[in-house]
Amino acid sequence: MKKFDLIGKDMKRVDTASKATGEALFSGDLILPRMLVGKVLRSPYPHARIISIDTSKAEKLPGVKAVITAKDMSGDKWGVFKYTQDQQFLPTEKVRYVGEEVAAVAAVDEDTALEALSLIDVQYEPLPAVFTVDDALAPNAPLIHDVYPSNINIHVKIDVGDVEKGFSESFLVREDTFTAPEDSYFQGEPYAVAAQFDNAGNLEIWMPNAGPHLKAKPLSNVLKIPLNKVRVRKITIGGAFGGRSEIAPADVICAFLARKAKRPVKIIYTREENTVATRQAHAMVTTIKTGVDKEGHVVARDITCRMDGGAYSSTGPIAVSVPFLCMEQAYRMENIRYNGYRILTNKPIRGMFRTHGRAFACGVDTQLDMLGAELGIDPLTMRLRNARQTGDYTPTKSFVASCGMTETIIRTGEQSGWKEKFGKLPPFHGIGIGTNSVQTGFPMGIRGGSQAFIKLNEDGGITVITGIVDNGQGNDNMIVQIAAEELGISPDDVQLISADTEVTPSDPGSYSMCETFIGGNAVRLAAQDVKMKLFKIAAGEFGVGEDELTARDRKIFVTSNPEKSMNIAKAVRIALSRNESISGEGSYWPNVDAKREWVKNPYGQLSETFSFGTVIVEVKVDPETGQVEVIEAWAAQDVGYALNPKVIEGQFEGGFAMGGQGGMLSEFHQWHEGRVLNPTHLGYMVPLAIDMPKINNIIVETIDPNGPYGAKEAGMSVAMSAAQAYSGAISNAIGVYLKDFPLTPDIILKAIEGKGKREQ
């Protein structure tokens, strides 16, 4: 491997100082001249017909500058896919969950806005509501959307090989059902939007978002203005985790309020609103039937998963697919069937999530442990025997160009002392392993590629212009690191213009682990483009070929004779004096079979590459209280190549906290008739730093042939594997396999007592 100056090193993140000092501005911090406060009136009913909305009193309240209802909009319905277009940003006929947007006001201050909300008179006709998948599927269940024949509007069906034959040929077959309720994203920053229009009808809008270009298009559609009049602007973002990819009612409402009031408007969600009215992760019930041979190899598997989608489709088709896709990437299997159903209920809307499917992923892994136990094979060996390998095709026909799954299993096993511990620990002391895989990019349609510009300054500094967004994970740093490395300059020489749809060229967004692979490649190509322009100049000056040159330490030199050198700044000035271009462009489009009709025909190259992860955790369970103490953890992931190991370790630990410590021990929602009872930090237990165990991070590198410098993604394989490892370790500690997640003390105590199911 060529040695790099910056790539592969623990470069301090470029956003560290601004975040540590409070200099970084989030959407909620924005103050624009004459800005109004926007507030949203929400449905108190889980399901009701809207009879009338009278806003006249609110409009008369002094200080109120705009009131909007569905009448101000076109009534168009939005959805990620054409066949899931079911959500109006303000509904015309019905509300479908407690907290749904009904009307909104913009006023001079918050008190006035809240008072105005209280003056809006909405007459509802309550309708029967359904709050569980079972109720939604009952024969006489109310139909939530007229546009679908039933409350099941998404059905992903995959059938590869001959599953029944596989079962008949299996040595051992098990069928188990696993459940998990919703969990929340609980981003550090509650959702906030600020919007303003100018006289020419141009919209500027700021919000935490995982895809500025992805948000601009639906805003253009719903506002009926051209795309070039929608400017989604860069802002510091406090997390996304899959939940901020799509256009949100808050975005649209804020823009409509600003246009109507002819003044800037800012909406800051309360923590309750952030929980209820943005997105949640799907609740699900998963039935898994698996057949194995004597050695534990999976011969056939049949999974049925029923996901509670809440009131609208959102990114449902993706969310229903991804848990399966992760599994089929992680484990070899010939005969596999999947039926994934997304069922509409009168609950908040569910979307994509960083750890897709606790009841699914943990179910698969827990059952693997159960099968192993019956065969006398330990969980680690079970995984080694089923692990995906480089050069494989997945069941749905994705080629796996690089795969470090086996290495992640072996190295976590060795470092954790698995062999010495598994089956040999004292009572209520256990160890568990989880393994999983993630797509590095799930780009769809014409917005799946990324472009970048780079312009050189006459002193050798550069500006990178790219649509890549940083949700907090360090993408800004990644861009700077790649551009500086390629051009042989210092990170300090690089300025970044990113995630501003007016300035920056198209980019798919920072969802499904796209950005390093797709955006990073585009930035690298742009840097190489400008470098070659400078090399052409230097080659002429030195009388050598362009391929004989190196750029490093702000210099271009003859590789074989570094004395022959010129400052990059000088090369730029020569270019300027010759009227030659001092800017460059790069674009990268992943080589995938991206199709909008993916759900109907889910075969083909899904992602250009995949990451693979293994997590082992060692736990003690207090049999008196059901409390779990995590002694230590080992997290390994094949990241392809570690562009910045420290940032990757941060992603590992964040993923571990979300998927494992929070997702498996404490995070879930409690409900009363469609109402979330624990929407804030007081009731919804997100782990704190002090709750976290010691995590040993193990970075595995396979150098993907197409990733930038061989890189893939960082952290999501760990997040999912961590969830699975918690399930295995706690089951191992208490001697009972657990099937209902998360593993709260009551569940654990009841399992110890031989009961098992959380009372709802």
Add this chain to the structure above:
Amino acid sequence: MKKFDLIGKDMKRVDTASKATGEALFSGDLILPRMLVGKVLRSPYPHARIISIDTSKAEKLPGVKAVITAKDMSGDKWGVFKYTQDQQFLPTEKVRYVGEEVAAVAAVDEDTALEALSLIDVQYEPLPAVFTVDDALAPNAPLIHDVYPSNINIHVKIDVGDVEKGFSESFLVREDTFTAPEDSYFQGEPYAVAAQFDNAGNLEIWMPNAGPHLKAKPLSNVLKIPLNKVRVRKITIGGAFGGRSEIAPADVICAFLARKAKRPVKIIYTREENTVATRQAHAMVTTIKTGVDKEGHVVARDITCRMDGGAYSSTGPIAVSVPFLCMEQAYRMENIRYNGYRILTNKPIRGMFRTHGRAFACGVDTQLDMLGAELGIDPLTMRLRNARQTGDYTPTKSFVASCGMTETIIRTGEQSGWKEKFGKLPPFHGIGIGTNSVQTGFPMGIRGGSQAFIKLNEDGGITVITGIVDNGQGNDNMIVQIAAEELGISPDDVQLISADTEVTPSDPGSYSMCETFIGGNAVRLAAQDVKMKLFKIAAGEFGVGEDELTARDRKIFVTSNPEKSMNIAKAVRIALSRNESISGEGSYWPNVDAKREWVKNPYGQLSETFSFGTVIVEVKVDPETGQVEVIEAWAAQDVGYALNPKVIEGQFEGGFAMGGQGGMLSEFHQWHEGRVLNPTHLGYMVPLAIDMPKINNIIVETIDPNGPYGAKEAGMSVAMSAAQAYSGAISNAIGVYLKDFPLTPDIILKAIEGKGKREQ
């Protein structure tokens, strides 16, 4: 000529609505969180040694966040050229004019800042001062700068042909001396700067400026930070007129205050400060000796011009050169000598100005009228006989690629009824003519070229990214108009990112009439670049050659068969789906002999092309009061090609107001020992709309071979010609040739009474 959809039409300016509604923000309107008020302490002495500066009391005043003096800076001296580096932004040793910057404070509000200024104790040792060119050149005059051997630090010397031989061969020779005091730019917007630093040491700065990239470099130098850490940002600008091209002490002081206070700082100049502490136009004394043959052709000319430069060099070398250059471009002559001296005095600093040299330009024209009178040739005929022609070389060896001088003379003559009026009007009723020429770009060094990016959106809209700045003259509109025309889209489809040094590629700035010719060409080339990418796609779809296609009405079609068409948006989406670039780049470098050593060797191609103008005015003078009433005016200019006739007419009228109505009738400074007595609108008489005569605008087009669509510049030739026409018309009306400008009532009355010189 090919027909255009937008070019050549009266497109409404893109900035009209924002300026008419007050939406447009100027630097003084900016409000940044925690912003402080900056104020500058100024010298009360015209010339004094700084003994000590004690800021301790000011620093202790509650609310004061930063106080700076020269000690906070490096002491580096700045100048446009290496050999004129004589200005410290805060002086260490001496002050050299009343109003010079000595110290500055940043405080929480204006009252506190002003009180802090009053608490700064500066001890001066007053030095003898000089206020006129004569005093500055007297044998024992105090030397204003130690770095120069005398108070003359700039001497431009041009000598072509054999001047003495020319005089000896002339039929008639005259020598006259003309004078004019300073005039002011009086921009609509007083100078204001806002600056802030982030934690990473990046500067963002907003100010009215004619060259963002030109300002960034000295800021980088003086702040000792790399160029990529200086971001001069776009802001609405209320005029420049040559006076806002260079870095100003206010810019530097504001940045130093912001860095020291670690908070944003804004300095808004008072109208007095804008007059005294930005720039003024040079006062001058010009002696012109001209020899003509019997037919009035100029055979030889020798000019000596002494310009009062004030206390520092500023853009002096340019300002001393340009009046001569305009003249040599306008009129044919074989034998010509010029000695231009810029003399330092203890007065405010003088810089480039839209109408360079009343005493020079009006002197040349007035003397031409006098020579004509002696020969019995009328002024219009004198000009026709001496007019520059296409294909000529100027005396200093610039090739004149296109020249409509003769046409401007003939058309203003015809439309004004010159023949019927000149010499035939009643007493105190006169008509006069002025002719002049202007360079369209005087770009120097490596910053003389312009680059532009264009990115396409998937719906066919575009963003243009260019360093071109709009000082108010309509450059933003020009960019949009050119880009939309080239791509066959609507102006509404175009977004503009301009004049923001971090984002936009290099551009020379909007001075010396650069922007249309240089920047406009760059934008056009960038648009053609992206158009060719789209044509390549459409050509493939239609099975034709790329040269058989046309882009118009948001469509690409086969020129010979317009039914074969696709929307531009579709072509973009095809490009995206094929992973092809949807952005383009253009750069334009004028073909000139730009050299930093121009003053030492002033021969070679100065500008790629030149504009030519003629103004005729008809006046009545009241012999009792000396008041001048302008009856009507005719303003013609060879603009190459009129990109937007309405904008050009606006430039004609603005130039006419500044050069003629204001510059020749009412605008000048009055002094007392180096102190300006009339720094505000109360005493300095800028004409109002109500003061303006009817102006008949005559656009002459010569289609320059290299200008964008054949365009050159608009308005400056008119401004200068207007000044000359006023001089001629008033002289004609009263029957006395006037040599001291501007032509205020006292001058006119004294001329009528046979005296002539204004009492100073």
